[in-house]
Amino acid sequence: xxTLVVGLGNTILxxxxxxxxxxxxxxxxxxGAADVREAELAGLALMEMLKGYDRAFIVDAIQLExxxxxxxxxxxxxxxxxxxxxxxxxxxxxxxxxxxxxRLEFRMPREVVIFGxxxxxxxxxxxxCTGPVSGVIPxxxxxxxxxxxxxxxxxxxxxxxxxxxxxx
Amino acid sequence: xASGKAVDxxxxxxxxxxxxxxxxxxxxAHFMHSxxxxxxxxxxxxxxxxxxxxxxxxxxxxxxxxxxxxxxxxVIRQREITQLIQQMIGGRATHPVWNLPGGVTRxxxxxxxxxxxxxxxxxxxxxxLGLKLFDDLVLKNKAYLDLILGDGYELVTNYMGLVDDKNRxxxxxxxxxxxSPEGAEIDRYREAEYLDHVAEHVEPYTYLKFPYLxxxxxxxxxxxxxxSIFQVAPLARFNAAEGMATPKAQAAYERLFAxxxxxxxxxxxxxxxxxxxxxxxxxxxxxxxxxxEEILDPNVRVIPSTTPSExxxxxxxxxxxxxxxxxxxxxxxxxxxxxxxxxxxxxxxISMAVKKAAMKFVNARGEVKEGxxxxxxxxxxxxxxxxxxxxxxxxxxxPITIEINNARGETIRTVSR
Numbered sequence: 001x002x003t004l005v006v007g008l009g010n011t012i013l014x015x016x017x018x019x020x021x022x023x024x025x026x027x028x029x030x031x032g033a034a035d036v037r038e039a040e041l042a043g044l045a046l047m048e049m050l051k052g053y054d055r056a057f058i059v060d061a062i063q064l065e066x067x068x069x070x071x072x073x074x075x076x077x078x079x080x081x082x083x084x085x086x087x088x089x090x091x092x093x094x095x096x097x098x099x100x101x102x103r104l105e106f107r108m109p110r111e112v113v114i115f116g117x118x119x120x121x122x123x124x125x126x127x128x129c130t131g132p133v134s135g136v137i138p139x140x141x142x143x144x145x146x147x148x149x150x151x152x153x154x155x156x157x158x159x160x161x162x163x164x165x166x167x168x
Numbered sequence: 169x170a171s172g173k174a175v176d177x178x179x180x181x182x183x184x185x186x187x188x189x190x191x192x193x194x195x196x197a198h199f200m201h202s203x204x205x206x207x208x209x210x211x212x213x214x215x216x217x218x219x220x221x222x223x224x225x226x227x228x229x230x231x232x233x234x235x236x237x238x239x240x241x242x243v244i245r246q247r248e249i250t251q252l253i254q255q256m257i258g259g260r261a262t263h264p265v266w267n268l269p270g271g272v273t274r275x276x277x278x279x280x281x282x283x284x285x286x287x288x289x290x291x292x293x294x295x296x297l298g299l300k301l302f303d304d305l306v307l308k309n310k311a312y313l314d315l316i317l318g319d320g321y322e323l324v325t326n327y328m329g330l331v332d333d334k335n336r337x338x339x340x341x342x343x344x345x346x347x348s349p350e351g352a353e354i355d356r357y358r359e360a361e362y363l364d365h366v367a368e369h370v371e372p373y374t375y376l377k378f379p380y381l382x383x384x385x386x387x388x389x390x391x392x393x394x395x396s397i398f399q400v401a402p403l404a405r406f407n408a409a410e411g412m413a414t415p416k417a418q419a420a421y422e423r424l425f426a427x428x429x430x431x432x433x434x435x436x437x438x439x440x441x442x443x444x445x446x447x448x449x450x451x452x453x454x455x456x457x458x459x460x461e462e463i464l465d466p467n468v469r470v471i472p473s474t475t476p477s478e479x480x481x482x483x484x485x486x487x488x489x490x491x492x493x494x495x496x497x498x499x500x501x502x503x504x505x506x507x508x509x510x511x512x513x514x515x516x517x518i519s520m521a522v523k524k525a526a527m528k529f530v531n532a533r534g535e536v537k538e539g540x541x542x543x544x545x546x547x548x549x550x551x552x553x554x555x556x557x558x559x560x561x562x563x564x565x566x567p568i569t570i571e572i573n574n575a576r577g578e579t580i581r582t583v584s585r
Contacts, residue, residue: 010263040262040263041262043205043209044205044209044244044247045251045261045262047244048244048247048248048251092209092210092227092228096227096228096229099229100228100229100232100240100244103229103232103237103240104232104237104240104241104244105237105241
């Protein structure tokens with residue numbers, strides 16, 4: 001199965017870079033089991049990137065009200081209205097991007113999983129994540145690597161639907 | 169590009185000719201990709217699928233259902249090519265780390281130039297395709313033509329844009345020219361003089377400022393003759409200039425003004441048409457630049473030798489005139505910065521255009537026409553605004569709510585998504 005990992009973010013806006021840092025760690029440990037890319041933008045550019053893959057994992061920063069920084073939410077493309085980069089009105093959203101790819105007869109991933117990491121500070125200019133977000137990166141890297149390679153891992157992500165059901 | 173020019177000015181350095189040409193080549197590819205995304209993904213569905221179509225259909229998928237898969241594939245392909253050109257020149261298509269004080273980090277490889285040359289015919293055909301589609305789908309459709317020519321989307325202001333020494337539209341470098349609502353030149357300035365010509369009004373309800381022409385003073389949100397408000401972005405650039413520097417774009421420019429029968433054109437929907445003409449211009453300009461032998465010159469950077477202090481850079485961004493102003497200490501560390509981005513320049517016009525559209529599409533009894541929210545959103549979309557750039561706010565959805573007030577100021581109806 002041809003797999004792509006995309007880390008989205010901006011490494012000079014503190015926790016906004018978390019997706020990039022996760023991607024960089026994965027690039028070093030996947031040993032060719034998946035392609036790993038870094039990107040700053042979603043929309044049409046992301047659709048072009050996903051072409052030709054069977055499965056994709058996307059890691060992005062997220063800011064949900066009332067959640068602890070460093071919490072990781074597991075989402076489907078249908079959930080993406082909660083991550084601004086994947087639901088920008090300056091470009092097409094991820095659902096539309098995936099549909100567009102299929103409509104244009106490109107081979108698009110059958111499975112797309114989005115990991116959203118709750119940020120503490122994604123607006124201050126600066127490199128490196130805050131403590132709670134940095135702290136979760138190794139476990140998230142292990143979870144994504146485990147999903148790709150089939151090796152054992154501890155799941156730390158919470159399905160977004162569970163959060164909604166909890167009424168948080 | 170504006171920041172690149174500003175740091176050149178901070179270090180008082182004149183960049184080599186090849187560096188300026190490479191920056192412009194990169195920038196033309198950027199314009200093509202930006203205008204392509206805006207027209208095909210964001211603006212065209214309003215016309216092709218219909219302004220009052222449900223949002224689920226009024227998107228690029230609905231557009232492809234109408235125009236066909238082949239055109240859809242071509243849009244994606246040419247957009248990808250323009251991204252690739254930027255990557256070949258600057259290392260990355262987005263956020264390149266390539267512009268430095270005094271020039272750029274690397275020269276263009278001759279094999280990359282040959283690849284770009286091979287893309288040129290397709291890019292020009294793609295520019296022409298956009299204008300043909302606009303002709304067939306919009307101008308030949310009476311309902312859409314009425315929408316363009318009607319008074320729901322009209323705003324009479326001054327217009328600003330960068331021009332070359334023959335007053336033709338230019339994006340990377342030139343002189344800022346401003347014309348009045350009647351089309352007369354009323355202001356003209358170079359980068360270093362911008363603070364003498366533009367000021368920014370502040371309103372308590374927003375931290376996004378409202379630029380205006382300084383010598384006319386802030387006069388409120390007033391349109392018409394004598395207003396100090398100006399517009400930027402494609403139609404404003406066309407109004408502020410006297411032509412285009414490439415032949416196919418010039419012919420299209422003349423046709424646009426002939427169609428409206430006047431200059432300046434105040435009908436806002438013409439912005440989409442102007443944007444497509446600029447897309448063709450950018451393709452033609454790429455064709456010119458890749459033929460210029462100097463573009464392969466390895467001398468692409470002058471190492472600055474002066475103590476840095478202060479500098480201003482101005483370019484035309486896809487969304488309008490963009491000014492970067494930096495003040496640094498003697499080490500080159502920025503101590504003060506002011507950015508006036510295209511969307512900020514258009515802040516007052518956007519506010520006024522949205523209000524006019526809302527008032528046009530609500531009747532005296534407070535009844536709203538079908539598709540009101542989108543018809544109002546279209547007035548906003550014309551400008552291709554980037555409010556996340558202008559305000560650093562990323563709500564992730566269009567936060568649009570329309571409150572209809574009666575003559576006593578009481579809200580009688582609220583419409584929201």
